[in-house]
Amino acid sequence: MISIVRVNSPIALLPDAQLRPLVLAYEASVRSRRWHTLLIVLAVAVAMMLASVSAEVSPSRFVENIHRFPSYIVRLFQLENGQPVWTSMGEWFWGISRWLRLLGETLLMAYVGTALGAMGAFVLCFFAAANVAPSRWLRIVVRRLCELCRTVPELVFALMFVIAFGLGPMAGVLAVSIHTVGALGKLFSEVVENIDMKPVEGITASGSSWSVAIRFGALPQVLSNFVSYALLRFEINVRATAVMGFVGAGGIGQDLIEAIRKFYYSDVSAILVLIVITVAMIDTVTSYVRHRLIGLEGRH
């Protein structure tokens, strides 16, 4: 097992007796690391095997059908008559006015959902932050509430709200805003937990009430971060509202799922292209504004 070959190398200036235990220790550590890696790889492999059985993975079905994936993608970019879509823009985007209106509705939904959610989170976060929360029990209750709001997927809320509020954008907006309360409530309260407590203490020491201390001690420190997180959430919510129509909760998703289900290939690609462009534009604008905000914060 022990290879003392290295002892003869010109680098080894130590006498053999001293070198031997060192080499042994080195090889033992390498061996234990190898075992460790092998064990992890084995564990992952076993987990994957079990998961494959449960998820009905069948390589034969995959190989049999995989040719359909590229052909599906190719067909997305073909018109009814088999020509590629860009040969006739007018025919590809035949429903542009309707789709743009629905896309506008999607953006409005994302905006209202984010704004309402951010307002809710703004109120809740000061009760959930460990350093400023007025009561321990209230803090625990608010935290659990936020957790519940963000763990239940938006679409599940949307499904239930469609029953309560009827089909239409309102169900989607409320679903998005509830999820946003949960997600932003957590982020906001973490921001509040990281503030400098000295201004708050100073204001409290001069005899002000809790709300005044929060308003003049905590708020100025956190506001730009809040806006930045809300913008980030807006970006995420645009993507989320684009699929709300899948369950009848408004926005462009309704037309998208109809086109996919009825195999209107060129419509699917046209709507997806519109969504991708819109999302990219929103991303650019919000990231610009966020960088401006972070720059503002650094100046103070």
Added chain:
Amino acid sequence: MPPRSPIDLDAVRGRHEGHFRRFDRSRLQAAGAAFLAFAFLVYAMGALGFFDGKLIDGMGRLFEITGLMLPPDPGSWAHVRTFAVALAETVAIALLGTLTAAVLALPVAFVAARNITAQRVVRFLARRSLDTIRSVDILVWALIWVNVVGLGPFAGALAIMTAEIGTFGKLFSEAIEAADRKPVEGITSAGGGKLLGVRFGILPEVFPVLASQVLYFIESNTRSASIIGIVGAGGIGLHLAEAIRTLEFQQTSFIILMILATVALIDYLSSQLRFAVIGRRPMVVR
């Protein structure tokens, strides 16, 4: 202690005029922006039909539904078994999709990383395709894969894999770009090639970060996997959507509780593993 002399307010005001003014320019700008945002919010709510009276009616019905959801009740043990099997399937979909995506995203991430790929065109193409993959929702991918391999959890696993290749590609390439250059330089100076530099210089450094990101996403993908059943791609989502649509609200709340418990368990396990991999370091994603 001698009594303090009263402050000469006017003198202080004269010296620091800016601090006494109620509205300076930046404050006016902020107030204006907030007012515009609020006005737009009111307009948007009106346009989406919030003020048509539907909101009040709906709230009443929502309370009614919430009342009907309590207490959570699966109906029968057979249902519990069905839900448990579907939930196991959900976790399997998430695990399979996430791990496969991680393996496939690794080479793409190296291509998209600035310090590995000098070719600007190749890098640009890699980044843009990752962005495009990411801006298509997981449900759309699920619908596409259902068209390709048929209904069932296999389509769900493939959908999560496709969507996550976009996310992982971006996160991994950022982690690779943040890696220290010195090990690579050391290897290059000792005569190692580019590939050796990546294998022994960069991979050991970024691997723990990548592993922790993958573990983190297993939890969020369990949540995604629990809804892709709505479009027929396997998992608990099918049962959930069915329970809601047939107005079986006690079953609905039971399924939601099962999902929450599973997600909490996965979250606990993955964060324990994450701490074992990288230590108790805060995790920043997105």
